[in-house]
Amino acid sequence: MENVEMNPQLHAAYNQWLASQIKSSSRERRQRLKKGLSFSSKQFVIRILWPAFGSFDGWLAEYEVIDFKDGYRYLDLAKPSVAIKIAIEIDDKGTHGSNADAHKFSDDRFRQNDLIIDDWKVLRFSFRSIMDQPRRCQQQLMHALAKWGLESNRIEPALKPAETAIYKFVENRAESFSPATLAKAVGIHRNTAVKHLKSLVAKGKVMPDASKPGGPIRRYRSKKGYL
CATH class of the missing domain: 1.10.10.10 (Winged helix-like DNA-binding domain superfamily/Winged helix DNA-binding domain)
Structure with missing residues (x-):
């Protein structure tokens, strides 16, 4: 598994996308974004999101939601709209699964349940699958969005x-x-x-x-x- 170098087009789009969110956000979300995305979130953005759609339109990083304890939680990536709300959660190699303590593991499940109860569509990807199976991740993401009525009407430019x-x-x-x-x-x-x-x-x-x-x-x- 190795990092993917961003070409100039992707590099410019990524920086513009992140800068616009920093400018429009406040409180803790702004501070989190100014620190930059986590390594796993950034890998998802450049390995999965960009190759699948060629843009970041409508996607937000570190998206702030209020949980059922009236506290704030931050989604790795979100595509919220009036019609449908999509959350992407990335299971980082160091914070989930067998390495997570019992409290963290349980809290993570409550977090996902809260999102589903609040009508979010939740997709989860592991760090390893992002690095080792990017095409499968891209395909599953595109299939989910098409099933939920997003991106399915996307008009492909005509080729000579x-x-x-x-x-x-x-x-x-x-x-x-x-x-x-x-x-x-x-x-x-x-x-x-x-x-x-x-x-x-x-x-x-x-x-x-x-x-x-x-x-x-x-x-x-x-x-x-x-x-």
């Missing part, structure tokens, strides 16, 4: 015939690739490959893969096969 051919070649590739490699594989000029890759980036199908944040884009990778 050449873009469709390119995307079929790259969609399940786990490794990054250069425009020259792509051009040779599909039989087009490198400059044409670059043009189509930029269009696929804009349509959310392909991700630029810079060697360092802010550096030149010489390679790309599929968002679908990215993890």
Whole structure:
């Protein structure tokens, strides 16, 4: 299991998402967000949430709810709306399961029960599954949201015939690739490959893969096969 480096597009989107929440929050939530997300929550955001949807629209970190003891609890991630409230809880490797003491384990179950009683839809993911089975986590999250009436009406941008051919070649590739490699594989000029890759980036199908944040884009990778 290893950390995933954020490409420039993801890095910028993540920082903007977090900054906007810090600006709009108050009290303890603001302080928690200013410290940054926990390692496990951040891994979920960049390994699961971003590859699945290509944005953080509607998702909130460290979301504050009032429990039945009139105290505050903070959800790892939440997507609240008038129609449906979705909570993502991440079972961190050091705070759940066999390593948790009896009080913590029981309190965690009461926490989930309180959310369900208050009409939250709760999804739980373990830290290990986020790191070892990201595609399965992505699929389960997308399936749940579609079943609950969210994201199911999402309109995918239309692809030109050449873009469709390119995307079929790259969609399940786990490794990054250069425009020259792509051009040779599909039989087009490198400059044409670059043009189509930029269009696929804009349509959310392909991700630029810079060697360092802010550096030149010489390679790309599929968002679908990215993890």
